Amino acid sequence: MWRHIAANALTFLTVALFLVVGAIGWGTKQFRDPGPLGQAICLQVPSGSNMSAVADQLVENGAVTSPSIFKIGADYSEKSGQLKAGSFRVPPQASMEEIVDIVTRGGRNTCGTQVIYRVGINRTLVDVRELDPATNEFVEIASFDAVDDPRPAEYAEVREGSDTTYQVTIAEGVTSWQIAYSLSELDVLQADVDQTPPEGSLAPESYELRPGEPVSAVLARMTTKQEAILAEAWENRAEGLPLQTPEEALVLASIVEKETGIADERRQVASVFVNRLNQGMRLQTDPTVIYGITQGEGVLGRGLRQSELRAETPWNTYVIEGLPPTPIANPGRASIEAALNPDTTDYIFFVADGTGGHAFATNLDDHNRNVARWREIEAERASDG
Structure with a gap:
């Protein structure tokens, strides 16, 4: 009898085990x-x-x-x-x-409402948008100038939402004063900065913001990012550059950043300045003169005067030899890499060509012809109103 009971128990356990395994398999599936x-x-x-x-x-x-x-x-x-x-x-x-x-998994939110503050050279724009989960595309709710426009009702509504995320995007070539000032004006952050960070020390990229976060904390993240970008680029720099320190590379990168907005030109523009430094020529670049006037606090908003081109300031590269003492803006990664790995060229001149880019030259005669052509383009545009 006991043998019969044991056999039944074994059968029961076997069936139960199969059921459990089957249930686990079904649940896993x-x-x-x-x-x-x-x-x-x-x-x-x-x-x-x-x-x-x-x-x-x-x-x-x-x-x-x-x-x-x-x-x-x-x-x-x-x-x-x-x-x-x-x-x-x-x-x-x-x-x-x-x-x-x-x-x-963590990381940034993948849907909901998003507020993006875009800090540019001339103004700060605010974009309010919401992700349509069906299309996985953002739909714009509102867009306005952070300084000149009144806050739209849509912005006030999303500011009350618990699912709203915030991001600031810094344009390449913006100065440290512009960044610190613009961040301090944002109602999502706590303004606690009364000194401008060193010029060139802030990485122009996108950063997540936490409501109530101190401006100083955001600037610290930007500084850490720029230090990492510069260190990596310096480690991978080309040989034979007329740059003694990473700080000098940052200065040159800021000039490249202000001279061209064309990605494919950055290394060519950098080559011009590297060639000039190697030949003992003055850099003669207008953005450095402008920085000497504004100190990075705002936009000049007009053309340079001849008296300003001749004025002696630490940043006037028509007057001083070599690089200015500080960067003139915050360069992005691409300009830093271009300054430390320029194209190999014989160019020592460049001027606007009317397409948004530049015409490069290896000698003064060719450069003068390029300048003459640019003057013709300017005259044609002026006559067309």
Whole structure:
């Protein structure tokens, strides 16, 4: 009898084991298979939420069929404790496994409302936009000048939203004073800076902002980024450059940045200044003269006068020998790399060519012809109104 009971028990355990294994296999398949979501959604995960609440939201939105499998899968993958607050785009047919990864991987929000402050040379623009999860494209809600325009109602509304994210984008060639001033004027940040950071020390890139964050903290991030960019570029610099320190490279890069906005020209422009330095020629570049007048505080807004070209300032490269004592703006990565790896050319002159770019020359005669052609273009434009 005991042998019969043991045999039945063994059979029962075997069947139970198969059922458990089958259930696990079925659950794993459900967790990893494409989900039922027909159209992408924006999933809001508030601070302090948990996987159970997220699972309930997903069921309501038709993204998962079983909240239990979702929670068990998150626990089994040891990601339940890694849930991040934010706004996340869940794509169509996303599996439960993919959704768990989306809400736990961290990083910037992938949907919701976004405010972008664009600090440029002449003004600071504010763009308010919202991601359409169905198309995965941003739709503009409002756009205005941060200084001259009144705040639109749409901006006030998104500023109250918990899912709104903020970003500042710094244009290449903006001065440190312009950056510090513009950031201090943003109502999303805490103004706590009364001194201008060293010129050239701030990396012109995009940065996430946290509401109430001190301006000094944002500037510190920009400084750290620029230091890293400069150090890497200096490490990979070409041989034989007339630059003794990374700081001199930053000065040259800032001049290149202000002289051309054409990406393909940066290394050519850099070659002109490197050739001039090697030959003991003055750099004779207008942006340095302008910086000597404005000190980077605002835009000159007019052409240079002959008296200003002759005036002795530490930055007037028509007067001084070699490089000016400081950068004249904050150069971007591309200009820093161009200054430290210029093209190999014999160019020592360049002038605007009317297309947005420049005409380069190796001798004064050719340069004078290029200048004459540029004067003709200017005259034609003036006559056309």
